[in-house]
Amino acid sequence: MEHLINARASNIEISGIRKFFNMVAETEGIISLTIGQPDFPTPEHVKAAGIKAIHDDFTTYTHNAGMIDLRKAAAEYYLKKYDVDYDPDSEVIITAGASEAIDITFRTILDWDTEVILPGPVxxxxxxxxxxxxxxxxxADTTTNNFKxxxxxxxxxxxxKTRCIVLPYPSNPTGISLSEKELYEISELLRDKDIFVLADEIYSELVYERPHTSIAKFLKEKTIVINGLSKSHSMTGWRIGMLFATNNIAKHILKVHQYNIxxxxxISQKAALEALTVGFDDALPMRAEYKKRRDYVYNRLTKMGFDVVKPEGAFYFFVKIPVSGMKSFDFALSLAHEAKVAVVPGSAFSHLGEGYFRLSFAYSMEILEEGLNRIENYLISK
Ligand SMILES: Cc1ncc(COP(=O)(O)O)c(C=O)c1O
Known part of the structure; x- marks a missing residue:
């Protein structure tokens, strides 16, 4: 029956990250610097709110858009942190992670043969x-502009044909973010154009140079903002995302969301309510720790001679492979086999990531130090 699978679904390739994992997972003693999730536990008070929800039998369907208290807390979070005002009744949707928010947004706004511009690598x-x-x-090739x-x-x-522009800042895999001025210039370019912006701001709390700015501040009427608690509150497994858009867009996305999930x-919604209210600033101590790690890794990589842009947010370095012409997959495989360190080949982030690798610093200092020592020795041996 495989020949009857929808052609678009059957043509989807499994991610480059997964392919690479499958090849190196068995390597004994390997240190992985690949992961895309925080290494901190979910804050205790947030876990307790989830447990309480179960004990209180809060285990039934909620409003399709999410509990109103949670939508209010999400709207307040965006207003207080990023100065963008959304109506919790009609402009906020609680989703199953940012992933579902991305899915229902594209399915609501894209038609056949339309185009979506993405900054590559992405x-x-x-x-x-x-x-x-x-x-x-x-x-869009951003490699010649420090990934901006x-x-x-x-x-x-x-x-x-352009229907949407994705602005995923701070960026996975490059750690780059855009300043208020740069976002304003983009908003001016798009002001009179019939083009949506999907602003994926999942790393908005993990910024190390300046506070995060949302493009919705300048271009709310065309922007769909996506965020969530996976990275800010170390809640990847709870699957809570947030979507913000003006009512005339959100009401259509809500239909797709409703028939989807x-x-x-x-239970996760109760935990999320705790996270966004009592845990309003839970990300701050984690941010401070990530910043220390970022500075440490940056110093080590530059001392080794790597060509690397210092990340302004998220928890990734996107590093140029020092051997010219070597494919990123081959480099990562060689590093895994010879140095016993796993990094993600840049080609997993579109063809524009070819020639780079992604190194995550969502690991303890001890692991980072050992991983970097191994990379250093590998380079010396070459
Ligand atoms: C840029 C970006 N957007 C969205 C997601 C998905 O997040 P969630 O766990 O909330 O679905 C990730 C996860 O790594 C991400 O890096």
Whole structure:
């Protein structure tokens, strides 16, 4: 029956990250610097709220958009932290992680043969959904601009098919973010154009240079903001995301969400309410720790002679492979086998990631130090 599988689904490739894992997972004694999730536990008070929800039998469906208290807390969080005002009744949807928010946004706004501009290299979670919608990803080359998407770069990729621009900042895999001025320039470029912005701000709390700015501050009427608690509150397994958009967009996304999952998990919603209120600033101590690790890794990598842009947010370095012409997959495989350190080949983040590797610093200092020692010895042996 495989020949009857929907062609767009059957053409989706498993992610480069997964392919690579499958090849190196068995390597004995390997240190992994690959992971894309925080290494801290979920805060105790947030866990307690989830446990209480079970004991209180809060185990039924909620409003499709999420509990109103939670939507109010989410709206307040965005207003207080990022100065963007959303109506909790009609402009906020609680989703099953940012992943579901990405899915229902694309399925609501994309038509067949439309185009989505993405800054390459980029998180691999967008392209398969875009393709499932029958639309096409267009990768804007940011490699010559320190991985920063600018209004000028976007402008050179816009066609009459462009339906959406993805602004995923701070970025996975590059750690780059955009300043208020850069976001304002993009908003001015798009002001009179019929183009949506999908702003994936899942790393907004993990910023090391300046406070995060949302493009929704300047372009709310065209922007769908996606965020969640996976990274800010170390809650990847709870599956809670947040989507913000003006009512005339959100009401259509809500239909897709409703027929997709009905509502986010009630128990996780209670934990999320605790996280966004009592745990409003739970990310701050984690941010301080990530910053220390970032500075340490940056010093080590630059001393080894690597060409690397210092990340301004998230917890990744996107590092240029020092051997010219070597494929990122081959380099990562060689590093895994000879140095026993796993990193993610840059090609997992679109063709524009070729020639790089991603190193995560969501690991303890001890693990980072050992991993970097091994990379250093590997380079010396070459
Ligand atoms: C840029 C980006 N967006 C979205 C996600 C998915 O987040 P969630 O766990 O909330 O589905 C990730 C996860 O790594 C990510 O890096």
């Amino acid at each position: 998180y691999p979670g967008y392209e398969p959904i875009i393709r499932l919608c029958g639309a096409n990803p267009v990768y 998407m600018t209004a000028d770069i976007i402008n050179s990729y816009i066609t009459n 009905t509502c986010a998990t009630s």
